[in-house]
Amino acid sequence: MVRGPNPIDVHVGSRVRLRRTLLGMSQEKLAQALDLTFQQVQKYERGLNRIGSSNLYKISQVLGVSISFFFEDMSEDLSERLIPPSPNDSFDMRQIGKRETIQLVQGFYAIKDEDMRNQIFQLMKRLGGDT
Numbered sequence: 001m002v003r004g005p006n007p008i009d010v011h012v013g014s015r016v017r018l019r020r021t022l023l024g025m026s027q028e029k030l031a032q033a034l035d036l037t038f039q040q041v042q043k044y045e046r047g048l049n050r051i052g053s054s055n056l057y058k059i060s061q062v063l064g065v066s067i068s069f070f071f072e073d074m075s076e077d078l079s080e081r082l083i084p085p086s087p088n089d090s091f092d093m094r095q096i097g098k099r100e101t102i103q104l105v106q107g108f109y110a111i112k113d114e115d116m117r118n119q120i121f122q123l124m125k126r127l128g129g130d131t
Contacts, residue, residue: 009051010048014054015070015071016063066102073099
């Protein structure tokens with residue numbers, strides 16, 4: 001049986017490539033920063049080699065993104081392989097890593113007035129049906 005690269009590794013690698021190119025960084029420059037060969041970076045970006053957790057952390061630091069960035073915009077079938085939906089949980093944990101969720105939390109905590117934050121929180125609970 002011939003097996004190709006893991007689709008999750010392909011997605012993570014494509015996000016590495018996306019961020020690297022958005023920064024105008026070459027594979028060689030990223031490889032230098034990680035103390036790897038550019039061929040290894042190529043394999044990571046194509047999903048041919050799985051990126052270990054310590055290297056994913058280093059890549060996130062060099063590219064200036066959170067680790068969750070590499071898992072954003074993943075199709076539902078792939079994300080279910082990471083975090084299967086729980087039938088007993090009313091909240092879908094796959095929403096945590098989404099860009100809009102992160103931006104919402106950052107915006108919420110950027111509000112300096114604690115009373116205002118509490119009022120917004122109470123409003124969100126009411127709008128969400130949680131009284």
